Amino acid sequence: MKLELDEHGHLDSLLHQWEPKYKLVGLMGLILAFSFVQDPRLLPAMLAITLALYALSRLPLSFLIARLRYPGFFLLIVAILLPFLSGSTVLLRVGPLALRQEGCLDLLLIVSKFVSILTLSLILFGTAPFLDIIKAMRSLGLPLVLADMTLLTYRYIYEIGDDLERMKTAMGLRGFHARYLGGRVLRVLASLAGSVLVRSYERSERVYKAMVLRGYGQPTRPSEEPRSRFRDLAWLFAFLLLAAGFIAAEIVLRQGQG
Amino acid sequence: MHIPDGILPAAVCFGGYATTGAITWYSLRKINQKDDPREGIPKASLLTAAFFVASWIHIPIPPTSVHLVLNGLLGVVLGYYAFPAILIGLFFQAVMFQHGGLTTLGVNATMMGMPALLAYYLFRLRNVLGRKGDRLGRKDDRLGDRKDRPYQALTGIFGFLAGAGGLGIAALIAVALLITTIPTHLDAEAERASIYALTLAHVPLMVIEGAFTALVVLFLQRVSPELLGD
Numbered sequence: 001m002k003l004e005l006d007e008h009g010h011l012d013s014l015l016h017q018w019e020p021k022y023k024l025v026g027l028m029g030l031i032l033a034f035s036f037v038q039d040p041r042l043l044p045a046m047l048a049i050t051l052a053l054y055a056l057s058r059l060p061l062s063f064l065i066a067r068l069r070y071p072g073f074f075l076l077i078v079a080i081l082l083p084f085l086s087g088s089t090v091l092l093r094v095g096p097l098a099l100r101q102e103g104c105l106d107l108l109l110i111v112s113k114f115v116s117i118l119t120l121s122l123i124l125f126g127t128a129p130f131l132d133i134i135k136a137m138r139s140l141g142l143p144l145v146l147a148d149m150t151l152l153t154y155r156y157i158y159e160i161g162d163d164l165e166r167m168k169t170a171m172g173l174r175g176f177h178a179r180y181l182g183g184r185v186l187r188v189l190a191s192l193a194g195s196v197l198v199r200s201y202e203r204s205e206r207v208y209k210a211m212v213l214r215g216y217g218q219p220t221r222p223s224e225e226p227r228s229r230f231r232d233l234a235w236l237f238a239f240l241l242l243a244a245g246f247i248a249a250e251i252v253l254r255q256g257q258g
Numbered sequence: 259m260h261i262p263d264g265i266l267p268a269a270v271c272f273g274g275y276a277t278t279g280a281i282t283w284y285s286l287r288k289i290n291q292k293d294d295p296r297e298g299i300p301k302a303s304l305l306t307a308a309f310f311v312a313s314w315i316h317i318p319i320p321p322t323s324v325h326l327v328l329n330g331l332l333g334v335v336l337g338y339y340a341f342p343a344i345l346i347g348l349f350f351q352a353v354m355f356q357h358g359g360l361t362t363l364g365v366n367a368t369m370m371g372m373p374a375l376l377a378y379y380l381f382r383l384r385n386v387l388g389r390k391g392d393r394l395g396r397k398d399d400r401l402g403d404r405k406d407r408p409y410q411a412l413t414g415i416f417g418f419l420a421g422a423g424g425l426g427i428a429a430l431i432a433v434a435l436l437i438t439t440i441p442t443h444l445d446a447e448a449e450r451a452s453i454y455a456l457t458l459a460h461v462p463l464m465v466i467e468g469a470f471t472a473l474v475v476l477f478l479q480r481v482s483p484e485l486l487g488d
Contacts (some may be wrong), residue, residue: 005353028360035361036268071262071356113264114359121263121360125353143286145299149339150346152303153310157350160304160311178318181466185318190473193312193328197335197474198482200308201301208300217296 005154009129013058019232020128020136026239027124033243034116039253040105042246043112049242050116057123067122068115075111082107130154152207160200167192260351260366261436263359270439274365281341281371288338302339310347317466324463330424331471333374334381334417335478335485344371365435373427377420381475384416413479413486414472421471422464429460 009016015023034046054064082103089101125133131151138147171192178185208216266274289295309332316323333340345367351357358366388409433456437449478485 031361032268032271035263035266035271038267067356074262110264114262115264117263117359117361118356121353124360143282145286145289145295146282146342146346148296148299149303149306149342150349152300153306153346154350156304156307157310160307161314164311164314178316178323179320181317181319186466186469187473189315189317190470191477193315193470194474194477194481196308196312197305197478197485200304201482201485204301204304207304208297211300217294 005125006128006130008059008063008126011058011127013056013127015053015057015123015127017231018127018235019228020132021139022228022232022236023124023128024133024136024140026236027120029240029243030246031117031120033246034113034120036247037113037250038109039250039257040109041253042249043108046116046246047112050119053123054119057127059123059126063126064119064122068118071114071118075114078110079107082110156200156203160196163199164192164196167195260348260358261362261369261432262357263361266362266365266435266439268361270435271361271365274362274368276364278345278364278367278371281368281375282345285338285341285375289342298339302336302343305336305339306343306346309343310350317470319466324466326467326470327370327425327428328421328467328471329370329374329428330377330421330467331417331474333377333424334420334471334475336374337378337487338375340374340378341367341371344374369428369431369435372431373424376427377424380423381416381420384412388412410476410479414476417472417475418468420468420475422468424471425467426460426464429464430457433457433460 018026030049037043037046083099084097085100085103090098091101091104092099128136134142134147134151138144171188176188178189211217289298292298309328313325313328316325329340329344332343336343345363348358348363348366348370352359352363433453437453437456475486
């Protein structure tokens with residue numbers, strides 16, 4: 001199960017060139033503004049901007065589709081339930097089922113926001129190496145403990161995942177197959193989970209010693225922050241303006257309705 | 259049980275980030291009170307990765323299977339590192355698997371992490387209730403020795419409570435949040451009924467999660483008791 005976060009971090013596009021610190025602030029601003037939207041009239045603009053940014057990022061379409069597949073299951077449930085359960089204005093009646101207008105609008109709103117926010121977060125994490133994004137978060141005030149933990153966790157997830165796969169294969173070869181829920185099956189699976197924890201714990205002690213030998217915990221020379229270019233700031237300004245525009249439009253439209 | 263992007267109103271997302279900020283601050287303060295806070299970082303990080311991986315283990319419930327949340331167990335093992343660990347785990351779930359989301363990261367972290375901290379406090383009661391003499395004598399005793407049994411039973415019971423409680427509280431928060439804040443046009447009576455129904459539907463899962471946690475905790479006590487802070 002290899003799902004590298006930054007497999008397209010090496011590409012070259014305007015969004016790739018944007019300094020990660022400003023990109024983080026700009027895109028998060030836009031994401032939060034999108035989550036603020038409740039009026040269906042803003043959805044076309046939101047989707048258009050999302051698509052334009054994705055095209056600008058030069059990330060392959062297959063990347064987006066592959067990432068949308070998993071949460072698609074959840075969307076399907078919402079899509080099946082909402083139009084029939086929510087609201088009072090009936091658009092269409094088929095036997096005992098009634099398609100309701102409010103439910104359809106709710107569905108449209110939830111799906112559009114979901115797709116837009118997810119696409120923007122893919123752009124954010126797909127257009128820069130992961131290490132650079134953590135550095136950017138650190139320079140924006142992410143506590144040291146969290147930054148170190150995030151990087152170390154990222155470093156070891158796949159290795160521990162491989163450990164689990166190996167142990168599962170070994171269990172299978174020795175005749176264990178979890179086909180039903182019973183006391184023995186649960187006990188064996190609990191021992192498997194426990195073994196993953198114990199192995200990781202023992203490995204962490206070796207990792208810590210190796211890190212100390214390489215100078216972990218010693219004061220380091222502050223790395224030089226890259227100088228902000230005018231273009232980075234201009235992009236940031238444009239994104240924040242766009243985000244503010246969405247929030248203002250939402251407020252105006254809400255007041256117009258009220 | 260992660261709430262995805264686009265569902266919750268912005269105000270709830272901000273609220274989630276505010277509570278997550280506060281609990282993270284509290285956890286980090288507790289962590290920084292240690293002599294060398296950096297010493298625990300590799301342990302907590304690798305265990306975070308291990309919990310992330312252990313949640314891929316599927317429990318068969320024919321004709322389907324479920325995966326466990328393990329937030330109660332995480333609280334028991336990681337203590338004050340549990341909340342940052344859950345925050346980081348959920349962050350990776352959101353950006354790697356699109357499970358959960360960036361705007362709902364705060365809400366999800368509070369929903370999973372607060373019960374984990376409560377599970378940690380609950381599990382510590384085991385040491386208060388376990389008789390001191392038992393605990394001191396335990397290391398010299400052979401496993402399964404009579405003297406050791408009450409302590410083992412206590413570990414199992416508190417493991418169960420931590421696991422079942424961790425999931426139960428998280429499910430209650432999730433269901434309540436989803437039903438009261440989704441911008442749908444359901445009436446209040448239907449909302450309340452669905453909250454009760456969906457929470458009750460989690461009871462069998464709580465039992466499985468509790469039993470699994472108790473078994474893992476007993477395994478750890480046998481194999482590597484220092485992981486439980488013994």
